[in-house]
Amino acid sequence: MSESGKNALLPVRVDTLQMGRNGRALLDRLSCEIDSPGITVIMGPNGAGKSLFLRCLHGLEKANSGKVTFGGTLLDEDVRKRQSLVFQTPVLLRRTVAQNLAFAGGMHGPCDTQMIDEMLSLVGLLDLRHQPAPRLSGGEKQRLAVARALITRPGLLLLDEACANLDPASVHQIESIITTAAASGTKIILVTHDTGQAKRLASDVLFLNKGRLCEHTRAADFFSRPASDEARIYLGGMLLL
Amino acid sequence: MSLYSESLATAFALIMSADADLFEIIALSVRVSLTALLVSCAIGLPLGAFLAIRHFALRPVVIGMFNSLMGIPPVVVGLIVYLHLSRSGPLGWMGLLYTPTAMVAAQVILITPIVTALSCQIIEDLYAGYKDLFAALVVPARKALLACILDARYSLLTVILAGFGRAVSEVGAVIIVGGNIDHLTRVMTTSIALETSKGNLALALALGFILLAMALMVNLAAQWVKSAARKRAYV
Numbered sequence: 001m002s003e004s005g006k007n008a009l010l011p012v013r014v015d016t017l018q019m020g021r022n023g024r025a026l027l028d029r030l031s032c033e034i035d036s037p038g039i040t041v042i043m044g045p046n047g048a049g050k051s052l053f054l055r056c057l058h059g060l061e062k063a064n065s066g067k068v069t070f071g072g073t074l075l076d077e078d079v080r081k082r083q084s085l086v087f088q089t090p091v092l093l094r095r096t097v098a099q100n101l102a103f104a105g106g107m108h109g110p111c112d113t114q115m116i117d118e119m120l121s122l123v124g125l126l127d128l129r130h131q132p133a134p135r136l137s138g139g140e141k142q143r144l145a146v147a148r149a150l151i152t153r154p155g156l157l158l159l160d161e162a163c164a165n166l167d168p169a170s171v172h173q174i175e176s177i178i179t180t181a182a183a184s185g186t187k188i189i190l191v192t193h194d195t196g197q198a199k200r201l202a203s204d205v206l207f208l209n210k211g212r213l214c215e216h217t218r219a220a221d222f223f224s225r226p227a228s229d230e231a232r233i234y235l236g237g238m239l240l241l
Numbered sequence: 242m243s244l245y246s247e248s249l250a251t252a253f254a255l256i257m258s259a260d261a262d263l264f265e266i267i268a269l270s271v272r273v274s275l276t277a278l279l280v281s282c283a284i285g286l287p288l289g290a291f292l293a294i295r296h297f298a299l300r301p302v303v304i305g306m307f308n309s310l311m312g313i314p315p316v317v318v319g320l321i322v323y324l325h326l327s328r329s330g331p332l333g334w335m336g337l338l339y340t341p342t343a344m345v346a347a348q349v350i351l352i353t354p355i356v357t358a359l360s361c362q363i364i365e366d367l368y369a370g371y372k373d374l375f376a377a378l379v380v381p382a383r384k385a386l387l388a389c390i391l392d393a394r395y396s397l398l399t400v401i402l403a404g405f406g407r408a409v410s411e412v413g414a415v416i417i418v419g420g421n422i423d424h425l426t427r428v429m430t431t432s433i434a435l436e437t438s439k440g441n442l443a444l445a446l447a448l449g450f451i452l453l454a455m456a457l458m459v460n461l462a463a464q465w466v467k468s469a470a471r472k473r474a475y476v
Contacts, residue, residue: 060376077379085377091370094392094475103388107378134474152378 007187009070009082009155011035017056017066019049019211026052027063028211038203039178039188041219043195043231045240048208050191051088051160057189058085058158070156081108084149088161090141092133097125097144100133105151115151123147123177139170146177150186157181159190163197175201195235199223207231209240244442252447267451270428273341273415274408277348281404284349285356286397290386292357293364294372304361310354315347319417322347326418339420344428347414352404359400364389367396395470402463406456 012034019027027049034040042050055061057068059080070079093100098116105111105119120126123143128136133144142162149157159178163171178201182188192198198205202219207228214228226232233240255263292304324330326338326346337343368389375385390397412430419426421435429452436445470476 058377060373080379087373087377091374093371093388104378107380107384132473132475 007037007071007155007185009079010037010187011071012057012156012187012189013069013072014057015067015069017053017063017068019052019056019061019063025211027056030066030208030211030213032206032213032216034187034189034204034206036204037182037185037187039182039190039201040204040206041198041202042189042191042206042208043193043198043234044208044214045234047210049211050208052211053208054085054158054160054189054191058083060085081152082154083156083158084152084154085158086142086145086149086160086162088164090145092136092141092144094134095132096130097133097136098129100144101148101151104148108152111151119147119151122150122180124173139166139173142166142170143173143177146174150177150181154186156187156189159188161191161193163192163194171197207234209234244446248443248446249450251443252450255447256451263448263451265424266427266429266432266448267455269341269426270409270430270452271455273344273428274348274405277345277352277408278401278405280345280349281352281356282401285353285404286360286390287386289357289360290364290390292361294368294385294389295382304358307354307358307361311358313351313354315351315411315413316417318347318350319414322350322414322418338418339422339426341419341426343418344415344426347418348408348411351411351414352408355407356400356404359403360390360393360397363393363396363400367393392475395467395476398463398466402459405459409452409456 014030014032014034017027017030018025030049030053042053044050052061056063057075059075068075070083073079093103095103097120098113101116101119102111105115117126117129120129123146125140125144125147128140133141136144146159146162157178163174166174175197178188178190188201190201198219202222204217205219205222206216207214207222207226207230209230214230215222215226217227221227222231223235226235230240292300292307322343323338325332326335326343327333328338337346368385371385371389371392374380375388380388410430412434415426415428416431416434419428419431421427421431427435429448433445433448433452436442436448467476
């Protein structure tokens with residue numbers, strides 16, 4: 001966040017992003033501009049390129065061509081340090097819950113016990129601060145992964161199906177954390193298969209199919225009047241082949 | 242059977258009588274082996290971690306070389322160190338031949354490939370799981386390396402033990418570069434070799450039992466630490 005309160009990483013501009021392997025286009029000249037605060041949801045069937053696109057946004061994958069800018073700045077290490085990414089399967093260090101947060105928190109700036117406790121309190125893990133992280137339940141692990149992503153105070157939080165395979169109570173807790181973060185000014189870009197979750201959280205939706213951006217519209221419009229045939233088929237519960 | 246019981250009785254008697262010579266030999270064995278282990282770990286653990294997480298053109302060759310060096314014959318190492326430290330050798334001016342330092346040097350050459358190659362394998366497996374996380378958190382290479390060593394600490398304990406086992410049980414190299422000089426470079430293994438050659442089998446076996454007991458205690462301690470770590474899901 002900039003001092004003026006405006007998110008310095010916005011708008012996110014994606015310009016003809018192209019990526020392919022073995023002659024197959026994984027991302028097909030993908031262009032879009034994400035300038036709204038709040039939560040942007042990326043939807044689409046399996047193999048649509050959602051996770052790959054998210055990884056490109058964070059610089060974990062390099063596109064063959066095209067560029068991504070954040071607030072007018074090309075993706076570089078400084079921009080990456082102001083982003084955080086949460087994976088579908090949480091990767092936790094073989095340390096205690098608090099030490100996991102301390103590792104991430106101390107990576108690019110100061111991180112004291114108070115910050116750690118505040119973050120653990122936010123995600124409801126304060127009582128487990130001295131527990132070994134690998135011993136946590138699936139939902140607790142994912143909440144810790146989200147807390148670890150948030151402790152770096154990112155301007156942009158990327159979540160790759162962070163609620164997949166979790167029970168409803170855990171999904172609810174993580175969604176609350178995400179909406180709280182969004183309300184405090186962190187831009188959220190979330191990949192999900194869950195239409196219900198997208199309806200609950202999204203302010204705008206990017207719909208991808210076969211590496212191509214089919215549409216990018218406000219969430220209300222997307223769910224009531226999808227513009228693309230692919231989105232209509234997908235939302236209608238039919239198989240998108 | 243009487244030989245074994247006699248040896249056990251001799252060993253017990255030596256320990257109970259706090260035999261100064263025996264304890265001097267044990268102390269030197271432990272001192273030389275631990276010093277060599279410390280130096281090897283200081284070199285081998287970061288080097289193993291580096292090889293595990295950094296990819297460069299000659300990486301497979303370097304890893305293959307360390308894997309091969311794990312099986313290097315101790316007498317060959319002893320001979321190489323001897324040639325370097327002897328009066329006519331390039332390091333002869335240091336006057337280190339037939340000193341505990343020469344024995345440490347030989348053991349370092351023997352143990353470092355073991356520590357490097359085994360820690361590389363362990364950290365490589367760990368890093369496969371951490372790679373994306375470190376990339377996502379933009380973790381600098383040095384911090385990633387230290388984090389891997391720290392998180393693999395309990396598994397690396399086995400590597401350190403293997404190194405200690407190799408060092409404390411080694412005889413071929415230390416007898417060449419140490420010379421088995423009484424009150425100076427005589428360690429347990431060289432004493433066993435000497436007593437056996439003299440036909441003093443009871444004393445040789447007694448020393449062997451003490452050596453075995455030491456190895457057993459170290460292993461038990463490591464197992465206890467590892468089982469505590471397993472309870473916390475850290476291994």
